[in-house]
Amino acid sequence: MESESSLRERLIDVGVDLVMTEGSASLGLREIARRAGVSHGAPRRYFPTHHALLSAIARRGFAGLETLFAAATGGTTSPRGQLHALGRAYVGYALAHRGMFELMFRHDLLDSEKHGSDQPRLRESTLPLFELTVGLVADYRAEQAVARRPFAPSDTGPPPAVTAAALWANLHGVAQLWAWGSLQLALDAPPAGGTPDRDGLDPVVAAVLDAHLGPVNA
Incomplete structure (x- = not known):
């Protein structure tokens, strides 16, 4: 049985x-x-409620994204390189698994209480991924400070958590607008197909990092 x-x-x-x-x-x-x-x-x-089951399903999505992040960052040890790899992986996951990505970030699941389940709220599944990004932003700033590069991000800038939040929000917006075809229209790029267009997306992800971390050669 x-x-x-x-x-x-x-x-x-x-x-x-x-x-x-x-x-x-x-x-x-x-x-x-x-x-x-x-x-x-x-x-x-x-599952005491439908929401509890949906949250359990979405939690699998976050686990899969965490595994994807680990694989994506395995090829580089530099904080900037890892952040770029995370950005590509995040947007790529969103486009390749649109149904799961939509479920993972449904506000009614993220903002809801436990619904009688013994599992933590779904929102808590986002924390390890966010904390990873915060740590990499902090490491990159420290690396830049040691290098004493002109125009490098300084300690007077936003805290790493704020920069990481802005970076996350920007990448999330890229994923959504690319999935809707809006960015392709604005950039005169080919419309979205069955698989993510890496050639079109990579420059956008790189520009997001430049906007929040400064140009790579600055």
Whole structure:
């Protein structure tokens, strides 16, 4: 007989597969239960609310993004290089997994309470990724200070957390506007296709870093 914990994970697995293949609109409780091969009421035994199940599915998305970040930054040790790799990975994930990305940042899930679940709020899943960015911004500034480059970011600038927040917001906006086709229209670039256009996106990601960290050769 299947244990309660394995059935709980199977419900999440089904939800992840649904959102990846059919988008966030497909994540109804009845459809998840049907595909998991359980009764319509079964999910309520493991998730007190629909939001609790959606949060568990979205938490898998953050775990996947964290794994992607680790792989993306493995090829460089410089803080600036790692921030560039994170930026490309973030925007690339958003475009390749639009349904999951939309679910991960749904305000009603991020701003909600626990919904009776024993899991932490979904918002807390964003903290490790944000703290990684803050640390890299701080490391880059320290590296620049040692190099004594003119026009390098100084200690009088915004705190690293503020710069990291602005960087994150900018990259998130790039991902959304690229997915909608707005940036391609503004830049006279080819419309978005099934896979992210790296040649078109990389200069935009580089410009975001220049805007918040200063030009790389400054």
